[in-house]
Amino acid sequence: MRLDITEDDECFRRAARDWLADNVPAAPAPYDGQPARDYALDWLATCHAGGWSGLGWPREYGGQGAPGEKLILWYEEYVRARAPSVLDCTFVAVNHAGPTLIALGSDAQKAFHLPRILEGRSVWCQGFSEPGAGSDLASLAATGRVEGDEIVVNGQKIWTSFADIADYQELLIRTDPDQDRHRGLSWVICDMTAPGITVRPIRNMAGVTHFAEVFYDDVRIPLSNVVGGLHDGWRTAMTTLGFERRTAAMGVQLALSIKVEDLIARAEPAPGSATAERLADLRAEAAALRAMTYRTVFRDSATSSDGSLMRLVFAELAQRIAQASMDILGAEALTDTPPTHDYLEAYSETIAGGTAEIQRNIIAERILGLPRS
Amino acid sequence: MTCDLNRTDDQRQILDAATAMLAAHYPVARLREPRTDSMAALAEFGGFLLAASEEDGGAGFTLVEEALLHVRLGHHLVSPRAVAGALACRLAARQAEPALAERIAAGAAEVCPALPHGDGHLLIDAEGAALALAFEGRRLSLIELGGTAPEPVAGLGHGGIATSRLAPGRGRRIAEGDDRACLTADLLVSAQLLGIAEAARDLAVDYAQTRRQFGKPIGAFQAIKHHCANMGLQAEMLSAQLDMAAIAARDGRDDAAFQVAALRRLAPRAALFNTRTAIQVHGGIGFSAEADIHHYLKQAHVLIRLGEPAPLLDLPAALAPRTNRPRRTPCASP
Structure with missing residues (x-):
């Protein structure tokens, strides 16, 4: 067991640090709408021009094929420089759609989409959840009827982040009406400008509009947009969960350490006070989350169930940090500031991407071996 | 690698x-x-x-x-x-x-x-x-x-x-x-507390798989599952931090004191949480002196008293924001 940083790694770290110091935008990221899109695409294009995009992607698709050591160092420098959150409107494209296409896409799909994603020219959203299919994703009901060389889509998706500013959507629909649950689904690339799509943005409790409902009324999608085989969409959807939870989550998880340090600096707690004790707990937990992040990268046994552990530790810690931040603010907690915004946004952490309750079921059943309910 | x-x-x-x-x-x-x-x-x-x-x-x-x-x-x-x-x-x-x-x-x-x-x-x-x-x-x-x-x-x-x-x-x-001895003490005490946290989790999971009520193992009920998942979570966090702290201490890294202090702060909480939760999962037998679980709780209480953790907020963080402009240091390789 070792964590040795070589001279080569150290050089990489310095180069990242220097580049970030020169290029991280001074203005904070807008929360939603076209300004959020412009900001995120500009930043990704800047990263690409500097040679820092697609670090975790294979070289043959324009990525850097960086090993775990360099990915960790990059994201550590990234969060230390307070670079824009990786959870912006380019997240789905870079960390989910792109890797899915790399794993299962056709040559034409890869050739068209991958450069657009890496260069900061397209925004993707994820059309999985439906009003009747939240935690129980396999019960989804949106249909795709195969007609010649097209699929005609009808139905509704919900909680689709950035649907209002996305160019493409990874859309999961039922294409074989005779099969149920995980069978008979297809994962298709949906052009968000196609006729028949209606996007109704939903304001969240933090007052911003980064998610939406999407309605499909006879939307025609070419059969050639299916990724990973017709009726085999569940496998396609699961293919990249590992990537999302290992590589993509790094930047988000490590950022919590910085949030805790900022909070300590702002609070200036008296030694021994209840606030000092609370902040020390958060600091220790953020250190443990970082240790877990290292473990997922540098240990072989990482599986998607381990991802549930990471995801849950992260989500609940993010909320505790946000709550402490709110408590420490005083009357300013009632005004609209970045910490109060973060506090309200943090409520989504234990809901989005699998609720905390579902994650606990997964941990109990798949890691600890308890019987299925 | x-x-x-x-x-x-x-x-x-x-x-x-x-x-x-x-x-x-x-x-x-x-x-x-x-x-x-x-x-x-x-x-x-x-x-x-x-x-x-x-x-x-x-x-x-x-x-x-x-x-x-x-x-x-x-x-x-x-x-x-x-x-x-x-x-x-x-x-x-x-x-x-x-x-x-x-x-x-x-x-x-x-x-x-x-x-x-x-x-x-x-x-x-x-x-x-x-x-x-x-x-x-x-x-x-x-x-x-x-x-x-x-x-x-x-x-x-x-x-x-x-x-x-x-x-x-x-x-x-x-x-x-000396300081080094304190660091070693914190590391070994925390390691034992991790052992207790893991063992308590394992005892509870075993019991939840064998004890049956309402016609099925109690581990099939979500309330019990979530108790067990919480124990799994505490043990995993502590275990990851133990690796980090032990490597830092062995290698004499700059962040060794911070990593060990963070570990020693987490360890009592994880051990007490897991032993307390495991007693609850065991139900009546868990409150008896005939099951083993109470020994784990008591041993945790002993170990926790072996030294006070270093004040974590006094130590420089392992991952902190960059405050100053970096000093340019050219690299030989790109």
């Missing part, structure tokens, strides 16, 4: 050997009869010298393997004499008492932990001990008990923990620990 958090073959071998030794000499069932563990079997295994250099009679392992061994000791609820002995060896060796260090390492001189108690000390598992290791805040002292006779006092849970009182001024202080 220059970073690798997999257990090495050597580590797996030494841990397998430790598991076999512990099953033979320290089965948890032994606790059903009150008795004080002898350190003889652990000493014969080389448990006190694991991290010593080969010229000092060690096996050539490091603090990382020693920490992993202490996780296993935590699983088996080995007397806190084991932690005291491991630290006392170091104190004696560094204070030019090599003969004493050898006797401790060989199990010939037993060391019990001592905690400040009134004007004197409370000793844990003192029966037959020649020495006591006092944990006083962030200070470690080795005390020669000589002919002093500690006065037995009823321990937690009517003798669940063997305690005795050492009157003020009795015994002779023969060695003091």
Whole structure:
């Protein structure tokens, strides 16, 4: 067991640090709408021009094929420089759609989409959840009827982040009406400008509009947009969960350490006070989350169930940090500031991407071996 | 790869050997009869010298393997004499008492932990001990008990923990620990607390798979599942942080003090959370003295008292925001 940083790694770290110091935008990221899109695409294009995009992607698709050591160092420098959150409107494209296409896409799909994603020219959203299919994703009901060389889509998706500013959507629909649950689904690339799509943005409790409902009324999608085989969409959807939870989550998880340090600096707690004790707990937990992040990268046994552990530790810690931040603010907690915004946004952490309750079921059943309910 | 958090073959071998030794000499069932563990079997295994250099009679392992061994000791609820002995060896060796260090390492001189108690000390598992290791805040002292006779006092849970009182001024202080010794103490105590947290989780999960109510194992109910998942979470966080802290301490990295302090802060919470939750999952039998789980809770309470954690907020964070413009340092390679 070792964590040795070589001279080569150290050089990489310095180069990242220097580049970030020169290029991280001074203005904070807008929360939603076209300004959020412009900001995120500009930043990704800047990263690409500097040679820092697609670090975790294979070289043959324009990525850097960086090993775990360099990915960790990059994201550590990234969060230390307070670079824009990786959870912006380019997240789905870079960390989910792109890797899915790399794993299962056709040559034409890869050739068209991958450069657009890496260069900061397209925004993707994820059309999985439906009003009747939240935690129980396999019960989804949106249909795709195969007609010649097209699929005609009808139905509704919900909680689709950035649907209002996305160019493409990874859309999961039922294409074989005779099969149920995980069978008979297809994962298709949906052009968000196609006729028949209606996007109704939903304001969240933090007052911003980064998610939406999407309605499909006879939307025609070419059969050639299916990724990973017709009726085999569940496998396609699961293919990249590992990537999302290992590589993509790094930047988000490590950022919590910085949030805790900022909070300590702002609070200036008296030694021994209840606030000092609370902040020390958060600091220790953020250190443990970082240790877990290292473990997922540098240990072989990482599986998607381990991802549930990471995801849950992260989500609940993010909320505790946000709550402490709110408590420490005083009357300013009632005004609209970045910490109060973060506090309200943090409520989504234990809901989005699998609720905390579902994650606990997964941990109990798949890691600890308890019987299925 | 220059970073690798997999257990090495050597580590797996030494841990397998430790598991076999512990099953033979320290089965948890032994606790059903009150008795004080002898350190003889652990000493014969080389448990006190694991991290010593080969010229000092060690096996050539490091603090990382020693920490992993202490996780296993935590699983088996080995007397806190084991932690005291491991630290006392170091104190004696560094204070030019090599003969004493050898006797401790060989199990010939037993060391019990001592905690400040009134004007004197409370000793844990003192029966037959020649020495006591006092944990006083962030200070470690080795005390020669000589002919002093500690006065037995009823321990937690009517003798669940063997305690005795050492009157003020009795015994002779023969060695003091330094910062390094405190760091080692925090690491080994935390490792044992991790062992307890893991064992409590495993006991609860086993019980939830076998105990049936309403026609199915209670582990099929979500309320029980979520208790178990929470225990899994606490153990995993602590285990990851133990690896991080042990490697940092072994390699003398800049962040070693921070990593160990974070570990030592998390460890009591995880051990208490898991043992308390495991008692709840066991239901009625969990509240009885006939199930083993209460021993884990009590041992956690003992270990937590072995020294105070370093003030974490006083230490520089391992991952902190960049404040100044970086100093340009050109690199040879791109």
